[in-house]
Amino acid sequence: MIATTETKLHETKLPRLLMQLPGPKAKHVLEQDAKFMSPSFTRDYPLVAKRGHGAVVEDVDGNTFLDFAAGIAVCSTGHCHPKVVEAIQKQAAELIHISGTDFYYESLPQLAEKLVNTVPGADPKKAFFTNSGTEAIEGAMKLARYATKRDKFIAFYGCFHGRTMGALSLTASKSTQRKGFGALLAGVEHIPYPNAYRCAHDHTAETCGVEILETLERQIFKRLFDPEEIAAIVIEPIQGEGGYVTAPKFFLQELQRICRQHGILYILDEVQSGMGRTGKWWASEYAGVEPDILCSAKGIASGMPLGAFVARASIMNTWKPGSHGTTFGGNPVCVAAALATMDLIETQYKENARRMGDYLFSKMADWTKKFKIVGDVRGRGLMIGVEIVRDQRTKEEAPDLRNAIVDLAFHKGLLVLGAGANTVRLSPPLLIDEEQADFALQTLETCIREAEKKA
Numbered sequence: 001m002i003a004t005t006e007t008k009l010h011e012t013k014l015p016r017l018l019m020q021l022p023g024p025k026a027k028h029v030l031e032q033d034a035k036f037m038s039p040s041f042t043r044d045y046p047l048v049a050k051r052g053h054g055a056v057v058e059d060v061d062g063n064t065f066l067d068f069a070a071g072i073a074v075c076s077t078g079h080c081h082p083k084v085v086e087a088i089q090k091q092a093a094e095l096i097h098i099s100g101t102d103f104y105y106e107s108l109p110q111l112a113e114k115l116v117n118t119v120p121g122a123d124p125k126k127a128f129f130t131n132s133g134t135e136a137i138e139g140a141m142k143l144a145r146y147a148t149k150r151d152k153f154i155a156f157y158g159c160f161h162g163r164t165m166g167a168l169s170l171t172a173s174k175s176t177q178r179k180g181f182g183a184l185l186a187g188v189e190h191i192p193y194p195n196a197y198r199c200a201h202d203h204t205a206e207t208c209g210v211e212i213l214e215t216l217e218r219q220i221f222k223r224l225f226d227p228e229e230i231a232a233i234v235i236e237p238i239q240g241e242g243g244y245v246t247a248p249k250f251f252l253q254e255l256q257r258i259c260r261q262h263g264i265l266y267i268l269d270e271v272q273s274g275m276g277r278t279g280k281w282w283a284s285e286y287a288g289v290e291p292d293i294l295c296s297a298k299g300i301a302s303g304m305p306l307g308a309f310v311a312r313a314s315i316m317n318t319w320k321p322g323s324h325g326t327t328f329g330g331n332p333v334c335v336a337a338a339l340a341t342m343d344l345i346e347t348q349y350k351e352n353a354r355r356m357g358d359y360l361f362s363k364m365a366d367w368t369k370k371f372k373i374v375g376d377v378r379g380r381g382l383m384i385g386v387e388i389v390r391d392q393r394t395k396e397e398a399p400d401l402r403n404a405i406v407d408l409a410f411h412k413g414l415l416v417l418g419a420g421a422n423t424v425r426l427s428p429p430l431l432i433d434e435e436q437a438d439f440a441l442q443t444l445e446t447c448i449r450e451a452e453k454k455a
């Protein structure tokens, strides 16, 4: 019985809804969840997942969905890619855990070598593996303080770096993510992120952000933090949670110049934008910058919990044994999944992400003309944001219409998520094909039209 259902799922590329959602089994899970789970999660709609294959997810009632969310940009090689499953199964039968903090195993330096070789810059580099994105940021912050003997950080409004106390101190995406948790890390200053669609100075996507850099150098450095006290500047090259906003090339380059000038470390958070999602290993490669520390997680192990930060060896070598460690980070099973994932991204999916991204953008190029509530379509590769506004002229944010689009899409079999206050985020697995892209586009167009009627 299970074999038949699985065979069908393997053959499925497009969604099929059998009933009104949520179905009876899903309803039961929702009730149990409400009773026993922390209410701090933010579920947009009642998808109760049972299994997945490729870009298709089946729910507990047998409905199938096309997944353009990928578990929040995580399932890079799709759901349960056979090569990833095989690697996990083989490793699980051999060695599940031994702790890299205290012992050695072959695959740890193997993955570290593979990973550091993807990060731009000729200097030798070293990696530290974590269980999540927030831990990667946390570790990068600790390393930056340790290596520079400085304690301050510059971060950006709209950026999301995680939920643990250090990473949360950098996060400035939504106030609900910080509210109620008291004083966070001292010595973190936030400055605006360059958003060309909402540029206060009417710059283009190439020049937006000049004034932000002036504020940093002429105000912050002079009135608030002496640059010699700043350990690192931390930025997402493309904001994820903040609304899929892309920083201009010159901006990322100028930040690097400022960092180098003052001995500040340049930390790139590529937790969401990395691992081939934009068509290159790292979104920052489009700007030609070389980070001192780069953070990764999400897509790195196709859904197994793994994160990493990679630093120049000269920086990583400053800290002494015992100064940082982890029980589970770089667990052998997660590392096996990551090795298989990186092979697939390298040989197929990085290129597919670029090609399918171009395909989607070409079809969405006229959306701001076609729909009066679409203010902006932006991003790179398979990291695409569609900003929904009440009025294209005033650019008034329309979170209610965005939420309606996300919900309507679910009821038509397409999984997407929101990002920022009013953006629809498309972050499918990197293996989607044209047929799936077309389905997603047609469905979204229908949803936007329906939402427009409510506007």
Ligand SMILES: Cc1ncc(COP(=O)(O)O)c(C=O)c1O
Binding pocket: 072, 132, 133, 134, 135, 137, 160, 161, 162, 163, 236, 240, 241, 269, 270, 271, 272, 273, 297, 298
């Ligand atoms: C850019 C970025 N950094 C850090 C994080 C935190 O990662 P995690 O949820 O794995 O802790 C996220 C998660 O959404 C992210 O998008």
